[in-house]
Amino acid sequence: MRLLCLLTGLALLSRISHAQPSPTAQDIAAIKGQCGCHDVEFVYAETFAPDKNYSFKDRYRAKGTEWVFVEEDRPGKIVIQHLLVIGASTPGETMVIKHWREDWLFENTSLLKFDQNATWKRVRLTPAQAKGQWTQQVFEVDDSPRYEGSATWVHADGRHFWESTADAPLPRREYTKRSDYNVLRRTNHHEITADGYVHEQDNDKIIRTESGDQLLVSEKGLNTYKRTDEAKCQAAKAWWQKNRAYWADVRAVWNEVLASRTTVALRGQVKGNVLGRELDELAASAQQSTYNSAASRQLIRQTIEKYLK
Numbered sequence: 002m003r004l005l006c007l008l009t010g011l012a013l014l015s016r017i018s019h020a021q022p023s024p025t026a027q028d029i030a031a032i033k034g035q036c037g038c039h040d041v042e043f044v045y046a047e048t049f050a051p052d053k054n055y056s057f058k059d060r061y062r063a064k065g066t067e068w069v070f071v072e073e074d075r076p077g078k079i080v081i082q083h084l085l086v087i088g089a090s091t092p093g094e095t096m097v098i099k100h101w102r103e104d105w106l107f108e109n110t111s112l113l114k115f116d117q118n119a120t121w122k123r124v125r126l127t128p129a130q131a132k133g134q135w136t137q138q139v140f141e142v143d144d145s146p147r148y149e150g151s152a153t154w155v156h157a158d159g160r161h162f163w164e165s166t167a168d169a170p171l172p173r174r175e176y177t178k179r180s181d182y183n184v185l186r187r188t189n190h191h192e193i194t195a196d197g198y199v200h201e202q203d204n205d206k207i208i209r210t211e212s213g214d215q216l217l218v219s220e221k222g223l224n225t226y227k228r229t230d231e232a233k234c235q236a237a238k239a240w241w242q243k244n245r246a247y248w249a250d251v252r253a254v255w256n257e258v259l260a261s262r263t264t265v266a267l268r269g270q271v272k273g274n275v276l277g278r279e280l281d282e283l284a285a286s287a288q289q290s291t292y293n294s295a296a297s298r299q300l301i302r303q304t305i306e307k308y309l310k
Contacts, residue, residue, distance in 0.1 A: 025107070028135060028154040031161045032079050032105050033071055034193040038234035039226040041067045045174070045202075050218040057218070061174055067100065067226070068234035072245075077107040080252075084237040097240040099248065101147070102140040109136040112149045113265060115168040117183050117209045120266040121146055135163065137189070143277035144248070144255050146265060150189060162192035168207075182206040182217045200224040247287045250294055251280060254301045258309070266310035276308045 045061040066086040073080035083100035108131045113121040136151040150165030166188045170176065184207040192199050202222030208215040259265060269275065283300055 027156045027161070028107075029079065031154055031156070031163070031193050032081070032135070034161070035081060035191070035198050035226070036069050036071060037197065037226075037228045038231045038237075039067050039069060039197055040229045040233075041065050041227075042225045043222075044224075045220055045222045047218050047220050051216055055218060063174075066229065066233050068237040069226070070241075072102075079105040081105070082241075084234075084241060086234055086237050095236040097237050099142050099244075101142060102144060102252075104136075104138040104140070106136040106138065108132060108134060109151065112136060112151060113138075113146050113259065115146075115148050115170060115184070118266075119170065119269060120264065123263045126151065137163070137165065137191075139169075140255075141277070143280050144251050145267060145276065146259065148187065150187075160192065162190060164188065164190045182208050184209045184214070197226040197228045199226070243288065244284060246292055246294065247284050247297060250298045251301050254298055254305060258302075258305060268308045268310060271307050276305065279304050 041064065043061070043063045043065075047057045047060075050057065068084045068086060070082060070084075071079060072082040081103045083102065085098040085100040087096040087098065088094040108128070110126045110128060110131045112124050112126065114124045115121050131151060134151045134153050136149055138149045139147045141147050148167045148169035150167035152163055152165035154161065154163045166186065169185045169187050171179065171183070171185055186205040186207050188203040190199075190201040190203075192201070200223075202220075202224070204220040204222060206217045206220060208217055267276070280301070283297070283304065287297055
């Protein structure tokens with residue numbers, strides 16, 4: 002299965018298409034076609050506001066290098082991890098940041114839907130609704146929930162894409178800067194390209210109250226992933242080897258916590274601290290001695306539970 006991550010997305014899909022596989026095999030190839038070391042550009046621009054007096058915010062643009070790889074692969078589930086590499090072209094000054102994670106589940110009928118105020122509520126799909134679909138579960142850098150959407154991968158006219166709409170918290174680029182809206186309704190379009198993939202977004206910034214939802218402003222986003230020299234991600238690969246066992250335990254604890262709840266609500270801070278920082282500190286401690294998974298999971302669970310309402 003590792004070969005699926007070594008071939009470029011469209012080349013792999015072409016090979017599979019000529020073999021006349023099942024649609025599911027094409028889906029899996031497309032999901033894994035996102036793998037690789039990428040130069041990434043993030044671009045966002047607000048486009049429309051119903052209130053003519055609204056003051057459009059400045060456009061956002063950022064660049065980076067990101068290693069995207071399959072961390073877990075079993076029937077009906079593919080876990081893809083993103084690691085951000087800062088200073089990838091400057092040896093000796095490279096820094097690796099654990100970035101977001103996406104789990105892909107086939108014909109999944111149980112989703113967490115974001116409500117507001119760091120609260121998610123479980124919703125159910127019927128088997129008929131979920132038939133042939135893949136759920137993309139997106140998680141924060143601390144592996145807490147972010148948003149989930151379900152849709153069918155489309156393979157037609159030489160294109161391979163997946164598109165779904167889901168409510169989400171404010172993006173990291175805005176959640177510390179803005180309080181004029183509280184829900185980001187994201188239409189996510191993932192499409193495999195010849196040299197990587199594109200994550201296109203049509204977003205609505207929503208003010209949600211007890212009386213309903215009100216559109217503040219719409220936004221266009223374009224995250225372009227282009228494969229680059231694998232050497233630029235070598236630091237990320239080395240970092241993951243050292244930290245993989247710990248973050249696998251964080252993931253396992255979160256899976257257990259989320260599976261038992263119909264509503265998930267998180268505290269932003271506990272005694273002036275935040276969950277991501279505490280989990281990072283535990284990760285650093287885990288590097289200081291022989292790693293004990295059972296003891297680590299206990300500490301991880303205690304830490305996460307402090308932030309659950």
